[in-house]
């Protein structure tokens with residue numbers, strides 16, 4: 141185990157971080173919420189799959205297919221164990237958080253919700269946790285009620301508690317805000333939802349990269365997560381759902397691999413999780429995700445989290461010294477900062493940094509309602525990961541300072 145977390149040792153697992161850019165500059169990767177970089181063991185695992193036993197799962201009677209099926213199902217078992225989920229059948233493989241939330245919205249919504257039922261969602265959710273509920277509102281006539289925020293852009297617990305009625309069937313809420321980095325107290329949110337007889341879905345898109353989540357203790361009904369945001373491959377992710385609910389829910393995608401019997405008249409679906417895994421899955425991504433979980437198991441997560449907290453405080457202090465900067469929200473040690481430099485478009489700031497080898501994100505971050513609340517067209521976002529360093533922060537902040545004082549915006553047409 142990387143005990144008493146060593147940032148240097150941790151960083152050394154990620155080959156891309158020591159590869160010079162075409163410009164010769166060193167990469168500083170501060171866009172970790174978009175996706176994290178991959179450790180060598182995950183890259184090797186994917187390569188091993190394609191070069192030695194590439195085949196489909198759950199259908200072949202030959203050695204390779206058995207190896208692929210074993211690797212795929214082993215990921216389910218190790219993921220369940222890592223998350224303290226007792227029954228691996230409660231883990232459904234998906235391409236990412238977006239697919240997981242759509243499975244719940246369509247599978248749970250169409251099965252259990254009727255007109256005038258209410259679901260509570262946060263005011264600053266990612267579009268992935270906004271649009272599926274908007275569609276149900278239009279199609280079924282459910283009511284979406286928006287939970288107000290406190291001064292840190294987190295769910296206002298007092299106000300949340302007062303919003304429940306006997307029509308409230310579901311709460312859908314993010315764990316870590318992807319624009320300003322507020323961390324919701326999901327344990328409390330779950331308890332309050334259950335006290336009021338509602339189910340709760342946690343959008344934990346990026347939670348696993350710096351936190352150990354004990355789903356059995358958390359006791360949420362659904363948990364959605366993207367593997368690519370916690371060192372796994374693109375195209376990997378999972379939906380946790382309590383088995384009783386998964387049994388009752390309708391499948392979202394239908395097709396091969398998820399049915400027992402198909403007749404002209406009617407068909408019988410398999411039991412969960414197969415019922416929700418129609419078609420050929422991204423087998424290499426799932427097996428690679430299993431390797432990412434093994435990698436996470438070697439990390440002393442509380443120390444990694446403490447290190448990320450230190451980096452967050454350091455970056456916060458440094459950013460505050462830049463002239464003309466507006467920082468939105470109060471980052472809760474999650475390493476996520478959104479800001480603007482006075483008079484400079486967020487895209488121009490990101491391009492300036494990009495030319496210096498510093499990768500950040502700019503725009504609305506798939507969170508346009510949040511931009512409405514902040515009353516800005518977009519922001520620049522830095523999102524840190526425990527492989528980042530204070531030295532990288534110094535370089536990025538110096539570049540931002542230079543941008544703030546020397547950048548001359550060119551006149552632009554048609555951009556907000």
Ligand code: PMP
Nearest residue numbers: 236237238266268314318345366
């Ligand atoms: N929810 C949140 C909070 C996110 O940050 C993201 C990714 N930016 C998503 C959902 C969607 O994740 P994915 O694109 O991996 O499906």
